[in-house]
Amino acid sequence: MKNWFSQELKSLKEKNLYRRLRILEDPQGTHATFEGREFLLFCSNDYLGLSRHPRVIRAAQKALKTYGVGAGAARLISGTSKAHAALEKKLAQIKGKESALVFASGFLANLGILTAFAGEQDVIIMDKLCHASLVDGARLSKAELRVFPHKNYKKCEELLRGSQGARRRILVTETVFSMDGDLAGLKELVCLKKKYGALLVVDDAHGTGVLGAHGRGATEEGDLSKKIDIIMGTLSKALGGLGGFVAADKIMTDILVNFARPFIFATALPPVLCEAAREALCVVEEEPSLRKRLWDNIRQVHQELTQLGLSIGKPESAILPVMVGDEGEAVEVFEKLLAQGVFIPAVRYPTVPKGKARLRITVSAAHTRQDIARLTVAFAKVLKK
Numbered sequence: 001m002k003n004w005f006s007q008e009l010k011s012l013k014e015k016n017l018y019r020r021l022r023i024l025e026d027p028q029g030t031h032a033t034f035e036g037r038e039f040l041l042f043c044s045n046d047y048l049g050l051s052r053h054p055r056v057i058r059a060a061q062k063a064l065k066t067y068g069v070g071a072g073a074a075r076l077i078s079g080t081s082k083a084h085a086a087l088e089k090k091l092a093q094i095k096g097k098e099s100a101l102v103f104a105s106g107f108l109a110n111l112g113i114l115t116a117f118a119g120e121q122d123v124i125i126m127d128k129l130c131h132a133s134l135v136d137g138a139r140l141s142k143a144e145l146r147v148f149p150h151k152n153y154k155k156c157e158e159l160l161r162g163s164q165g166a167r168r169r170i171l172v173t174e175t176v177f178s179m180d181g182d183l184a185g186l187k188e189l190v191c192l193k194k195k196y197g198a199l200l201v202v203d204d205a206h207g208t209g210v211l212g213a214h215g216r217g218a219t220e221e222g223d224l225s226k227k228i229d230i231i232m233g234t235l236s237k238a239l240g241g242l243g244g245f246v247a248a249d250k251i252m253t254d255i256l257v258n259f260a261r262p263f264i265f266a267t268a269l270p271p272v273l274c275e276a277a278r279e280a281l282c283v284v285e286e287e288p289s290l291r292k293r294l295w296d297n298i299r300q301v302h303q304e305l306t307q308l309g310l311s312i313g314k315p316e317s318a319i320l321p322v323m324v325g326d327e328g329e330a331v332e333v334f335e336k337l338l339a340q341g342v343f344i345p346a347v348r349y350p351t352v353p354k355g356k357a358r359l360r361i362t363v364s365a366a367h368t369r370q371d372i373a374r375l376t377v378a379f380a381k382v383l384k385k
């Protein structure tokens with residue numbers, strides 16, 4: 001048996017797909033020590049630096065005294081506190097929806113949405129680059145999963161047209177694609193949803209706190225929040241904590257409370273994290289300078305690396321992937337950057353398709369101009385070698 005497992009791992013190593021955990025010592029947000037050396041990190045999804053914001057920490061400390069560390073039970077048992085209710089009210093308001101429901105993680109929220117709203121008689125139509133949690137949710141739901149090429153809405157329409165016999169058609173996209181950093185065409189998808197009477201689910205994990213005039217996410221502009229049926233997001237990226245949520249009509253969140261197994265059968269998100277997330281949402285609203293700094297940093301990183309000749313897509317979000325292609329080469333670039341004191345993981349299959357390995361840079365408002373200059377110098381040195 002053991003031999004079989006070591007063969008599996010050996011085969012991963014041969015393909016440059018082996019992964020291992022790295023313990024970061026003294027993490028300081030954008031900096032950490034690793035194996036005794038100090039590193040600059042461009043890999044966290046803490047886009048606004050809120051995980052360490054004094055207001056967020058104070059809110060968490062206060063909640064710890066009131067609620068303790070854990071929730072003690074699932075939401076439907078004794079795991080729902082005032083902290084959950086207050087956070088859900090705030091999320092519903094920010095997302096422009098009647099109701100919101102918090103899950104213990106974003107991954108669980110996606111599993112919950114797709115398994116609760118889709119079943120054997122339904123068809124789920126999904127962008128090819130959707131996150132693993134959406135793919136797994138679709139598989140678990142037993143609905144037929146049909147995938148359209150990335151942002152190819154013509155093909156998406158063909159799939160909608162070809163599935164008219166289904167009980168329900170559920171159209172699924174991310175707003176900001178997590179490994180490419182580009183944006184979905186939400187307006188096109190809203191048109192298709194209307195035309196074919198489909199249910200539109202959008203995952204705004206990487207848009208919440210980053211996009212929109214007030215940081216409310218990708219659905220803030222153009223009344224999109226009203227036109228999209230289900231908006232999912234996480235508390236674990238720009239909001240700096242942990243947890244997932246769904247914002248939708250009350251009838252939809254009622255369905256989730258009654259049918260979403262990852263909601264029903266998992267211990268609730270600790271109230272301390274609810275209070276931290278609620279304060280983080282207030283900071284997003286009240287301190288727009290953080291978002292401005294994030295966007296200044298995104299543009300600066302993009303400009304400096306593009307000037308070095310690196311191919312990075314348009315700066316549409318805080319995710320700026322430097323495409324490499326070959327898995328082995330990506331690991332090599334990662335190691336070379338590490339030698340320069342910069343930590344940017346090489347993202348490989350199965351997170352991205354085979355042969356599309358990349359260095360996924362994520363930018364934060366917490367990065368300084370000196371951090372960005374150090375990143376540029378590190379890349380310049382790697383390119384010269």
Ligand SMILES: Cc1ncc(COP(=O)(O)O)c(C=O)c1O
Nearest residue numbers: 105106107131178205234236243
């Ligand atoms: C697009 C997307 N959806 C969902 C998730 C899962 O969210 P969480 O990390 O809160 O479980 C992620 C996280 O990697 C993500 O990138």
